[in-house]
Amino acid sequence: MRDRVLYNLVAFAVILIASAVLFGQISIDIEKVILINIGLSSISVFGLLIAIFLGIGLVYKEVDKRSLYPLLSKPIRRWQFVLGKFLGLNLTLLVNTLFMSAGLWAALYYLRRDFAPEDVHIWTAIYFILLELFLVTAVCLFFSCFSTPVLSAVFTFLIYIVGSSASDVRAFGVLTRNPALETLTTVIYYLLPNFSNFSVAGEVSHGLPVGSYLIELNTAYALCYSALLVMASFWIFSKRDLK
Amino acid sequence: MAAIEISGLTKDYYVGFWRKRPWRALDNLSLTVERGEVFGFLGHNGAGKTTALKLLTGLIFPTAGTASILGLPIGSPEAFRNVGYLPENPYFYDYLTADELLDYFARFFPLTPEQRRERREIVLEQAGLTEFRHVPLRKYSKGMLQRIGVAQAVLHNPEIVLLDEPMSGLDPVGRRDVRHLILQLKAEGKTVFFSTHILSDAEALCDRVAILHRGKLVGVGQIADLLQRQSGFEAILESCPPDLLPRLQQLAAAPIVASGGQHRLEIAEQNIPQLLSYCASNSVRLLSLNPLRFSLEDYFVELLRTREPASESPAAGSKTARSYRRRSPSPATPSGKPCATACSITWSLLPSS
Numbered sequence: 001m002r003d004r005v006l007y008n009l010v011a012f013a014v015i016l017i018a019s020a021v022l023f024g025q026i027s028i029d030i031e032k033v034i035l036i037n038i039g040l041s042s043i044s045v046f047g048l049l050i051a052i053f054l055g056i057g058l059v060y061k062e063v064d065k066r067s068l069y070p071l072l073s074k075p076i077r078r079w080q081f082v083l084g085k086f087l088g089l090n091l092t093l094l095v096n097t098l099f100m101s102a103g104l105w106a107a108l109y110y111l112r113r114d115f116a117p118e119d120v121h122i123w124t125a126i127y128f129i130l131l132e133l134f135l136v137t138a139v140c141l142f143f144s145c146f147s148t149p150v151l152s153a154v155f156t157f158l159i160y161i162v163g164s165s166a167s168d169v170r171a172f173g174v175l176t177r178n179p180a181l182e183t184l185t186t187v188i189y190y191l192l193p194n195f196s197n198f199s200v201a202g203e204v205s206h207g208l209p210v211g212s213y214l215i216e217l218n219t220a221y222a223l224c225y226s227a228l229l230v231m232a233s234f235w236i237f238s239k240r241d242l243k
Numbered sequence: 244m245a246a247i248e249i250s251g252l253t254k255d256y257y258v259g260f261w262r263k264r265p266w267r268a269l270d271n272l273s274l275t276v277e278r279g280e281v282f283g284f285l286g287h288n289g290a291g292k293t294t295a296l297k298l299l300t301g302l303i304f305p306t307a308g309t310a311s312i313l314g315l316p317i318g319s320p321e322a323f324r325n326v327g328y329l330p331e332n333p334y335f336y337d338y339l340t341a342d343e344l345l346d347y348f349a350r351f352f353p354l355t356p357e358q359r360r361e362r363r364e365i366v367l368e369q370a371g372l373t374e375f376r377h378v379p380l381r382k383y384s385k386g387m388l389q390r391i392g393v394a395q396a397v398l399h400n401p402e403i404v405l406l407d408e409p410m411s412g413l414d415p416v417g418r419r420d421v422r423h424l425i426l427q428l429k430a431e432g433k434t435v436f437f438s439t440h441i442l443s444d445a446e447a448l449c450d451r452v453a454i455l456h457r458g459k460l461v462g463v464g465q466i467a468d469l470l471q472r473q474s475g476f477e478a479i480l481e482s483c484p485p486d487l488l489p490r491l492q493q494l495a496a497a498p499i500v501a502s503g504g505q506h507r508l509e510i511a512e513q514n515i516p517q518l519l520s521y522c523a524s525n526s527v528r529l530l531s532l533n534p535l536r537f538s539l540e541d542y543f544v545e546l547l548r549t550r551e552p553a554s555e556s557p558a559a560g561s562k563t564a565r566s567y568r569r570r571s572p573s574p575a576t577p578s579g580k581p582c583a584t585a586c587s588i589t590w591s592l593l594p595s596s
């Protein structure tokens with residue numbers, strides 16, 4: 001939490017959410033929809049930036065700067081170190097997301113001077129953003145165990161882009177009617193994390209509820225996928241020579 | 244039970260981009276460090292000292308061989324309960340203060356908050372950092388970082404302390420403080436295993452030393468045995484007439500050095516009566532006659548020289564070896580003596596292959 005980049009990003013996100021009030025004022029009758037959409041997008045994008053910027057150096061920076069040496073010579077296991085870094089970053093992201101969410105709720109209150117019952121669904125969208133960030137952190141951690149920060153950032157960003165449009169990629173494969181391409185896009189669809197499932201900003205901004213089935217499914221998906229990546233990180237890091 | 248037991252420890256690194264080939268950083272290292280001794284690990288840069296220490300701390304994995312610390316295999320967290328480690332050129336989270344860093348490290352051990360506070364006070368005092376305890380580490384000098392590194396290594400009062408180049412980056416006062424700390428640890432009955440290429444530190448502190456050369460252990464023995472060896476006497480003469488010099492040179496074991504109206508010569512014990520006789524008959528003032536002691540530096544340089552292939556310049560191939568030779572104090576150097584042969588009497592000199 002002492003990394004200054006965090007404060008810059010959170011401050012910037014809060015300002016952006018506040019500016020959504022201005023965007024809302026020039027939008028007739030849909031101020032609230034605009035505010036919620038911009039607010040949730042800001043939380044998601046800035047959370048993603050924090051997750052990637054901090055996540056790519058989670059292990060690599062410790063090895064590179066050798067701050068890990070005195071630490072690993074204490075009675076701890078390597079997997080404990082990796083797990084600690086993962087959970088620590090997720091806690092940081094949780095606190096930052098709560099700060100940004102507070103900004104969104106403040107802007108919402110400023111706009112309407114009241115909260116509607118359906119506004120509670122905004123919390124579901126924020127929860128999904130947190131699940132998404134949890135998954136992104138796991139991807140970053142995985143790459144950070146064997147790759148440089150720049151490559152880790154590139155890999156994570158590409159996986160996020162492809163994973164966010166996983167359904168479109170699969171649909172494209174089906175449309176081509178090329179069996180090879182169809183198989184490839186299906187493999188990508190199932191292999192890469194599917195981030196598109198976590199985007200419900202459109203629904204909640206219109207006051208629509210999110211089904212409990214989707215909440216359970218997304219939670220299980222994010223936890224299982226992250227667990228696999230974190231365990232792969234444990235394995236890679238436990239075999240690695242720290243030169 | 245020995246403090247540290249190393250048996251056939253070998254480490255290969257793979258170098259090259261396309262065609263990876265093994266490069267042996269440590270070759271079949273076997274040695275035992277007894278409890279309560281200060282053990283120096285010597286060798287020039289790249290000799291394999293840090294590799295050996297990293298293997299002992301589980302930071303890298305051996306290609307072959309085994310090692311144990313207090314009977315526990317290296318790499319297991321249990322082995323580290325009684326081990327403190329200072330890495331070479333340590334780096335710590337620089338946004339933390341010394342107090343915060345030590346408290347963080349202390350939490351890895353079963354200590355109560357009161358014990359943690361107590362240990363912090365003690366090691367900060369030992370490291371001379373009490374007044375800087377609330378200053379973020381990013382504002383520390385290199386010497387201060389080295390001292391906080393030593394402090395974290397002894398924080399949990401370990402039985403074995405592994406120090407990788409503990410004097411690196413320290414000013415004379417800092418070096419004296421670390422030397423004092425090592426002696427204090429020895430007095431407390433701790434085992435200290437430290438690597439260095441500053442031979443005067445090893446000479447001042449160690450009970451035994453091991454010398455590594457190109458990843459191989461080339462010598463191991465007790466400092467006391469080595470330093471007790473005399474290799475002749477040094478005489479300083481004044482008012483020495485020039486016509487006497489050729490006769491004195493016949494007595495001397497090395498070329499006579501003239502400086503500031505004085506002459507310095509190294510002489511074997513059996514030639515001393517003859518020297519005294521010359522002095523008396525030629526009105527030469529004998530200012531001093533002192534035994535020459537065989538220094539660790541002499542041993543080290545000669546040992547490495549004998550290990551170099553004949554085709555190469557003896558021990559001068561590396562920059563480090565050259566710097567040792569330059570620093571060697573000429574009055575104490577028994578030039579021309581077969582040092583390695585002499586040392587083999589008291590030291591276990593290992594085969595070169």
